[in-house]
Amino acid sequence: MAKHFAERLLSAIEEKETPVCVGLDPIYTQLPKQVREIAAHSKSGLPEHAAAINEFCQIVIDIVAPHVPVVKLQMAYFELCGPAGLEAYYRVADYAREKGLLVIGDIKRADIGSTSEALASAFLDEAYFSDGKGGEKAASVDAVTVNPFFGTDGVKPFIEKAQANGQGVFVVVRSSNPSAKEIQDLADADGRRVFEHLAMLCNTWANFPGCVGESGYSLVGAVVGATYPREAELLRQVMPNSFFLVPGYGAQGATADDCAAAFHSDGWGAIVNSSRGIIYAWKKPGFEQYTEENWEEAVEAATLAMKVDISQALAKKVGAAT
């Protein structure tokens, strides 16, 4: 049986000395033109758009693999390229794992129980994809994100599958988007909001028999948006055994200090994702010295800058706690 997911994640964070996760949101129209040109003439066996996002992600992986422990693949952008995009998703996941990265499939799925069983198998078991050379290969990811709307029935099949395979699950408890509050902030008679109830549920799931590993962390983690740092602090208390996957840094407006709220006072227990702020860094304010021509350098510089930024915020937090 594979090693517990949380232990693998902890080792990877320790090795790379950072909890930074690079998000792969590959959007064809946003890609550097030279990548699109390479893809147009590639022998990947994929149609042009899928070939381009595959190429782009593999270049990004080459750049960030020495620096970060984990990447997150936003499945929607792969799906935007049709069935061939799903091929690219598996090729990229496989490539990232070959380069020693942990891979989170950001699928945000769930349904009624019997359907969630199918989803869990579809996205956690190995899937076969064409290797572009006339052969087939099997690949899977290390963890997926799950939507909590259907309750325990919808989430449990993912947890059971992840447990059997040595993988992880991140339940969306608090999303980072502006309208998250419409549903997630509804409060009961005691003032307890939906996302707080969800956090309690998620903590129950995290403590299902066999889910917590030797490290004290569960294979069941939580997605907690950094755009609401007060809440991240609160949720940190409610779900002590869950690793947090924290979106919202950079492009969505959260600072490193906001993100630090999702960590335990020892500076562990969360990973912070940035997608566009890294992979399209050459377009962002403060990165004017980079252009489409040397976009790879911008990716590396943005990754290193984020590592320093998060590291300083965590040092401050740990220092304040001791």
Place this chain on the structure above:
Amino acid sequence: MAKHFAERLLSAIEEKETPVCVGLDPIYTQLPKQVREIAAHSKSGLPEHAAAINEFCQIVIDIVAPHVPVVKLQMAYFELCGPAGLEAYYRVADYAREKGLLVIGDIKRADIGSTSEALASAFLDEAYFSDGKGGEKAASVDAVTVNPFFGTDGVKPFIEKAQANGQGVFVVVRSSNPSAKEIQDLADADGRRVFEHLAMLCNTWANFPGCVGESGYSLVGAVVGATYPREAELLRQVMPNSFFLVPGYGAQGATADDCAAAFHSDGWGAIVNSSRGIIYAWKKPGFEQYTEENWEEAVEAATLAMKVDISQALAKKVGAAT
């Protein structure tokens, strides 16, 4: 521009004289062995499991197309076959539309706004898939299901895309599974539950400018589980302009009378889905005269029986109201 989705749905229901929707949940291990054998030797260009579910769904479509207005494809079971399964999803959708059926893609997706834009385009715009003869074809569906957890940001991109394309969206307001209540039943200080808040939100979305067609129905519908008929009646009042997609009939325990609660008193405004009770009818109690050998006859008999059952329940409801 394509005709309004609700008008197309109304015409199709009128033509087939039933609001029955057949759910395609193709599970390889559940398929009749002769279908699996045909698939093993097919020239579909798909791997065996994907070829089998493609074959199975097309046979079911041939059987039910004369009898029902709409089919629902549960994407999870297609995804269970990997990238080739997604090819099968588009082939089946395309085949069903060629046979005059409306097609709902049961994807239950949503994410933060920018990602939902990608999802809406991925699953409502035409996607290219291989036609199995060395060529490419484009296909799309008539409507998709959407998960409401992210609020307006997550749903709006689907509505806008559907509006531009003449398609529909069904927002999951009340799911039919046992643990639905864990989140969806949480009540505020006034006793109003999450799913009631959601229904009010959904009604707002349904009345976005240009969403309500000449018929009075919106392109924004709602998924309302029939396993909670009292609530379906309540929700019917809160979302007068929304077509309801009603899961739960048969295999999940809801009766035709339970389903009738989701309709207006004129007997219109909802479609009732059955998946396993129809496509695997030869295995169910009361259908012992059918076997794996004549499973197609069982599919037709179950479809016709469900039509009668729903029709009687609606006649009773309309009779009681007049």
